[in-house]
Amino acid sequence: MGMLDIADQVCTVSVNPSTEKINPTIPPHVPPKSSLRHLYTYCLDIRRTPGRPILRALAEGAKNEQEKRRLLELTSAQGFTEFNDFVRQVNIEQ
Known part of the structure; x- marks a missing residue:
């Protein structure tokens, strides 16, 4: 379907x-x-860069432990700078 x-x-x-x-x-x-x-x-705005809450929700449903860990890293307080560099800055430069 x-x-x-x-x-x-x-x-x-x-x-x-x-x-x-x-x-x-x-x-x-x-x-x-x-x-x-x-x-x-x-x-729903499906073209918007995903925010940290969406990544956190995706992490909750992730079956692959490496992917889950990476998503949780990006959504943590310690991962704030990396989130901006990895997720947000990529779209600004394109």
């Missing part, structure tokens, strides 16, 4: 109940029920 096969299926957007964030919220511009097509067309 490809993305086009499920693009118009309605999905629910919610906060993960096991999150450790304090007062987590869904941004107001993201509807709680919508199709994937609507979310990716009108609500």
Whole structure:
């Protein structure tokens, strides 16, 4: 099943109940029920350089331990400079 096969299926957007964030919220511009097509067309910026929270979320789901460790390094306080050099500066120079 490809993305086009499920693009118009309605999905629910919610906060993960096991999150450790304090007062987590869904941004107001993201509807709680919508199709994937609507979310990716009108609500999500998929061309933006990923921020540290997105990298942290990717690390939580990473199955490869080396990739997980690298993502966590980039999102740590100690990895702030490297995050800017490795993730943000690359896009500025292009």
